[in-house]
Amino acid sequence: DNSGRRRPEPTGEFFKEEYGTVIAAISQKPEVAFVTKKANQIKGKKLPLTKWDTVLSDEETQFTGLAKIFAGGDFRRGPATAIEAIADGRKAAEAIDRFLNNQPMMDPIKLFNSKKEKRLVDVNPKEFEQYEEIPRFKMPELDPKVRASNFKEVETGFEEEDARAEADRCLECGCNVNESCDLRKYATEYKIDADMFVGDKNKHPIDDSHPFIRRDANKCINCGRCVRICAEVQGPGVLGYIFRGFTTYVAPEFGGSLSKTNCEICGKCIDVCPVGALLPKNVNAKLNPHISETTTQNCGLCGTGCNIEVSVQDNRVTIVKPAEGDTFNQRDLCFDGKFGWQIFEDEDRITHSFERENDHWLPIKDIDTAAKMIQEKLQKAKSKMVYISPTSSIEEALLIQHIAKKIGSQISSLSIYKSFVDRLTDTNLYTKTYDDLEHAECIVLIGKVSKVYKTIARRLQRNGAKLILITKEISDFNNFADELHNDDPIVKTLEKILQYNIELVKEEMDDIDDIEHNVDPLKLDLPEKTVFMYNRDLISEESIWNIWAISSLVCNFEEGSGILPTSKFNNFRGFQKLGINAGEPANYNFVLFYGELPCEEQKKRIKNSNFIVSVNTHIDDADSSHLLLPKASYLELESTSIADDGRTSKFKNPKNSTIHNKLLKIFKKAGLLTVQEAKISFWNKKAQMFLAKKEKIRNLSNQELLDFLYTVEHMQFDAPKQASIQKKRITKLKKMAK
Ligand code: SF4
Ligand code: SF4
Ligand code: SF4
Incomplete structure (x- = not known):
């Protein structure tokens, strides 16, 4: 009929047939x-x-x-x-x-609902032109001859693959933000009747070309929030108004694809959009407006530990967005936190063990086989070693420390390196928090720091703080700097700044002449309330030394003054507290890599090890292990870590994953854990006790800091080389957008 629904129509043809019994079973009439x-x-x-x-x-x-x-x-x-x-x-x-509940049956509030057209047949097919047209899959049926002799179901049903393909044809054309759209909320509140606003409508093409962001300008209310956040906070300024008057809409230059711009895929424009004009996309699944379970926890993809809200449907994460409320990261996440987690939902994510056979990985579905292999190899091994990545939570680190002790092995990490700063972590100088940033009059970002820190610094700059960048990075964000130093190598710039500050205090300090550098001084007006930020994994130790030396001459290390070192790893601070130090790769009879992926150079130094067990999230070409066990991510295990500023990050297993339970079972079967120790709750309690332990703080004066710095020898002159399966895969994912 006109609505597109199938409806029987008389054909005018008649024929007669004999039947023994006729059963009317087409459910078209109620039994009343x-x-x-x-x-x-x-x-x-x-x-x-x-x-x-x-x-x-x-x-x-x-x-x-x-x-x-x-x-x-x-x-x-x-x-x-x-x-x-x-x-x-x-x-x-x-x-x-x-x-x-003794209320009027009719809801007094009638929700505003907007439709493209009143009847489906009137919807312009152009609305769907971005979708590939796939014909309906024909339902398989019993052969008519077979049907004649029995009462079996005529439609035999789809095979799983066909059923999935058929379900995939669904356009999920409902609006994904129907429950959170501000326009709908206000239209409901003000009892808007859309029929009163008849007239021309704009029809803009829907841009689905970007793998992570969908733009539908037809839903845009031209509020300009996305334009401003992109230009004034993130930096690239890739969105703007196109045309004037009634036809105005928001899009990248010339109405083109976001993929062809400098978009940094931070997702901030999505998070500020009050309607459904900008929506996140998921490369593994089609998003839909159906009910999701949401969990608030921390992001575990770097040491910043942003607060996130995780939406889950059917035990799969669908969307991650900044958590609501008063959080230090407010509406900010970086690409990794906003979209990068999708690697944990991709088809390569391993959920069971694998055994290497030549160049192939053979799946091991049962726990016993993997456990037996570990047990046998351990019995024969004379030398053993355990390496663990600081992407592991406190719970995981305590577990692996315990296993290392049980098998009589050392435990260390290949992802971190020894630094003079490790000897300052128990001092009053190493206690800067994100709150300190709020009190700083000047923020100096050195080298590459997380995009979220940059946004926080930018926000504070808009509130009056000075923003200084010392970087070799070329980025639109550099345009925001009150002072940008990017001509010399970072370490040179820092030496010059140090020289200037030495000259400033020369007369007050006796032995300062000894520490002068042979460089021209660079004048930088740094107030006492200055916070320096750097990523310890991305700049040289020599640069870090200069930062600490400058701070000893500039800062008083009170509120809003000092250094906030950051890390690529979500639990680097936790590892410092746990006392897990940098390790050296070498050959052993038995090696356990927990979350670690040795880089090429490290791989050469372990290649003669007899048996390597790797616990990781994906199979990787660079993984040279003999047995691979699945590792839970920060979205799959209830656990904790310590963020860069010392806060506890909490992970809550929003997916209800059992990956870690399986791993514990393998270790138990291999004789490495007792029944109690094979429970996640056991390690949660241990972690709580560990986190509650108060550390003694040593007070160090600025002079003592400076004296200490001049005792430091053998510094690393390059940023460390580290490999990580997750980072590799996230980088690959990001490249999809270009
Ligand atoms: S994702 Fe970020 S960089 Fe890209 S358009 Fe949106 S705000 Fe701008
Ligand atoms: S934030 Fe959303 S509604 Fe506002 S201009 Fe941007 S796309 Fe349009
Ligand atoms: S800055 Fe770090 S913690 Fe924050 S969203 Fe990005 S990866 Fe996650």
């Missing part, structure tokens, strides 16, 4: 005989019916007007679709709830 019986009447009233024997109930509440009877679906509408019946059921459930 029982309600018309006198005995079934309620207080002398019977259920109101139409001449087609459907019930007369209210379209909005499904209430029949009789006693407490609600009726909907095919019984109210006659033969119709399942989705309409479900809609009636939902309306009835809400009305019944209000009815039972």
Whole structure:
């Protein structure tokens, strides 16, 4: 019919056939005989019916007007679709709830709903032109000859793969933000009737070309929030207004694809958009507006430890966004936190063990085989070593420390390096927090720091703080700097700044002449309330030394003054507290890599090890282990870590993953854990106790710091080389957008 629904039409043709029995079983007529019986009447009233024997109930509440009877679906509408019946059921459930709570059955608030057209047939097919047209999959049926002799289902059903492909044809055309759209909220509040606003409508093409961001300018209200956040906070300024007047819309230059711009895929524009004009996309799944479970926890992809809200459907993460409320990162996440986690949902994510056979990985589905291999190899091994990555949580680190002790091995990390700064971590100088940034009058960012720190610094700059950048990075963010130093290598610039500060205090300090550098001084007006930030994994130790030396001459290390070192690793601070230090790669009879992936150089130094067990999230070409066990990510294990500024990051296993339970079972079977130790809760308790332990703080004066710095020898002159499966995969994912 006109609505596109199938409807039987008389053809005018007739034929006769003989049947033994005819059963009318097409469910097109309600069975109402029982309600018309006198005995079934309620207080002398019977259920109101139409001449087609459907019930007369209210379209909005499904209430029949009789006693407490609600009726909907095919019984109210006659033969119709399942989705309409479900809609009636939902309306009835809400009305019944209000009815039972002595409220008016009809919700006094009528939600504003916007439709592209009133009838599906009137929707312009151009709305769907971005989708590939895939024909409906034909349902397989029993051969008519077979059907004739039995009562089996005629439609035999899809194979799983076909069913998935068929379900995948769904366009999920409902708006994904229907529950959070501000426009809908206000239109509801002000009782807007869309029919009162007839007239021309703009039809803009929907841009689905970007793998992570969908732009639908038809939903845009031209508020300009995305334009401003991109230009004034993030930096690239790739969004702007196109045309003037009624046809104005927001898009990248010339209305092109975001993929062709400098977009940094931070997702901030999505998070500030009050409607559904900018939406996140997921490379593994089509997003939909259905109900999700949400969990608030921390991001575990670097030491910043941003607060995130994780949406999960059917034990799969669908969306990650900044957590609501008063958080230090506010609406900021970087690409990794906003989209990079999708690597943990991709098809290469391992959930069981693998054994190497020549160049191939053979799956091991049962726990016993993997456990037996570990047990046998350990029995024969004379030398053993355990390496653990600082991407592991406190719980995991305590577990692996315990296993190392049990097998009589050392434990260390290949991802970190020894630094003079390790000897300052127990001092009053090493306690700067994100709150300190709020009190700083000047923020100096040195080298590459996380995008979220940059945004925080930018926000504070807008509130009056000075922003100084010392970097070799070329980025749109550099335009925000009050002072940008990017001509010389970072270490040279720092030496010059140090020289200037030495000259400033020369007369007050006796032995300062000894520490002068043979460089021209660089004048930088640094107030006492200056916070220096750097990433210890991305600049040389020599640069770090200069930063500490400058701070000893500039800062008083009180509130808003000092150094906030950062790290690529979510639990670097935790590893410092746990006392897990830098390790050297070497050959052993038995090696356990937990979350570690040795870089090429390190690989050469372990290649003669007899048996290597690797615990990781994915198979990687660079992994030279013999046995690979699955590792839980920060979205798959209830655990904790210590962020760069000393706060505890919490991970809550929003996916209800059992990956870590499996690993514990393997270790238990291999004789490395007791029944108690093979429970996650056991390690959660241990971690809580560990985190509650107070550390003694040593007080160090500025002079003592300077004296200490001049005792430091053998500094690393290059940033360390580290490999990580996650970082490799996230980088690959990001490249999809270009
Ligand atoms: S994702 Fe970030 S960089 Fe890209 S357009 Fe949005 S705000 Fe700008
Ligand atoms: S934030 Fe959303 S509604 Fe506002 S201009 Fe940007 S796309 Fe349009
Ligand atoms: S800055 Fe770090 S913690 Fe924050 S979202 Fe990015 S990866 Fe996650």
